[in-house]
Amino acid sequence: MYVTSMGFCRPHSDTKQNNINNMLRVHTTLRWVLGCFLCAFLALPTTANAQKFGYPQVNERQVIGTKWRYSYTLHFESNTVVHQAEKEYQYFLYFKYDFTFEQYLNQKQSKGTWSLNGSTLYYPFRNIKKFEIAQINANTLVLEFQQPNSQGTYQYHFVAVESKDAPFARPVNELEEVTVYAHTKNKRRWWQAFRKGGDPLLNAPSVGVRKDPIPIQIELTGGGFYGGIDPTVKDYIQIKSDGRLIREFQSINQPLMITKKNIPRQELEEFAEYIMQNKFFEMQRIYDCNSAQCEKRKLNKPTPIPLRLMITYGDKKKVVTISIWGQDQNKVRYVDYPPSLDYIIDAIQRFANRIEDRRVGNSN
Numbered sequence: 001m002y003v004t005s006m007g008f009c010r011p012h013s014d015t016k017q018n019n020i021n022n023m024l025r026v027h028t029t030l031r032w033v034l035g036c037f038l039c040a041f042l043a044l045p046t047t048a049n050a051q052k053f054g055y056p057q058v059n060e061r062q063v064i065g066t067k068w069r070y071s072y073t074l075h076f077e078s079n080t081v082v083h084q085a086e087k088e089y090q091y092f093l094y095f096k097y098d099f100t101f102e103q104y105l106n107q108k109q110s111k112g113t114w115s116l117n118g119s120t121l122y123y124p125f126r127n128i129k130k131f132e133i134a135q136i137n138a139n140t141l142v143l144e145f146q147q148p149n150s151q152g153t154y155q156y157h158f159v160a161v162e163s164k165d166a167p168f169a170r171p172v173n174e175l176e177e178v179t180v181y182a183h184t185k186n187k188r189r190w191w192q193a194f195r196k197g198g199d200p201l202l203n204a205p206s207v208g209v210r211k212d213p214i215p216i217q218i219e220l221t222g223g224g225f226y227g228g229i230d231p232t233v234k235d236y237i238q239i240k241s242d243g244r245l246i247r248e249f250q251s252i253n254q255p256l257m258i259t260k261k262n263i264p265r266q267e268l269e270e271f272a273e274y275i276m277q278n279k280f281f282e283m284q285r286i287y288d289c290n291s292a293q294c295e296k297r298k299l300n301k302p303t304p305i306p307l308r309l310m311i312t313y314g315d316k317k318k319v320v321t322i323s324i325w326g327q328d329q330n331k332v333r334y335v336d337y338p339p340s341l342d343y344i345i346d347a348i349q350r351f352a353n354r355i356e357d358r359r360v361g362n363s364n
Helices: 013-043 190-194 265-277 292-297 339-352
Strands: 067-075 080-084 091-095 100-105 108-113 115-117 120-125 128-136 140-146 153-160 216-222 232-239 244-251 257-262 307-313 316-322 357-360
Touching (some): 216 265, 216 339, 232 339, 244 339, 257 339, 265 307, 265 339
Antiparallel strands (some): 067 080, 067 091, 067 153, 100 108, 115 120, 120 128, 128 140, 140 153, 216 232, 216 307, 232 244, 244 257, 307 316
């Protein structure tokens, strides 16, 4: 009730109208929320199509340097094999470290470029420009493609092949293949405590706590130029976590020479600290040409041999590749990379020059 200007009292009719308006607003809001929920529900992928939206991100290291042989094509919705590789259809695929690929289809070879974004692989093949990597491991690669004008989804299945079984010839100036293995910590087994003498870790002196050393592994491959009187065919240095250094060197006129030595663990740890200080694990994965002059130099003789440096320190792992390392005979530096890389590489080579024993033959 309220008092009018004439002094009479009457019901507040606006209050009833406000209540009606509020109810309408609530009703409209509920309809809007329900509509959004319904749209979202209808937009959810069905069981058959859910796989198209949820593939995990693929690490480039899983793709780089891998070779594959095509096996068969599967129509996903019907789970039907629509094509299978036979003798008259042979297709091989090689993803190279410099984001180029080589493919071999029925005795015809071609090249191109590839890139990776999450689980999407950009690689042109038969009018298809991109695929989803549905699965990838050491043995299997599954590339998925959905036709834009239909609901059909096709999965191309590949199996991994070794270099000797693939029709790709490795040029003399190309880096050898390398497989990066993840380090796993040694776990103490429960039965060790019951062996004769017990567990050495449990029986260690109580002064201080015994800790496993941080794993360190270094591999240096390639570098320099292929040319001169006696071109280098292989130059590989490996330093293991226990300080064991192995160098394998071979040229056109010299057989494979293997040199070995031991680096004190403390010295190796100091070198690892030096690597960390120079922010090796923050560097780019590939340092390549940024000019036409540099690209042209790759084709000129003596041919530059790419350099690859792989370092593992604890749970940190990094592989850095330089397409043209250092300077050529004209004292020209073609690739722009951090100068600290030269210091790290030079230190590794100095380690390798401390020859303790040498032999000819394989590294076994």
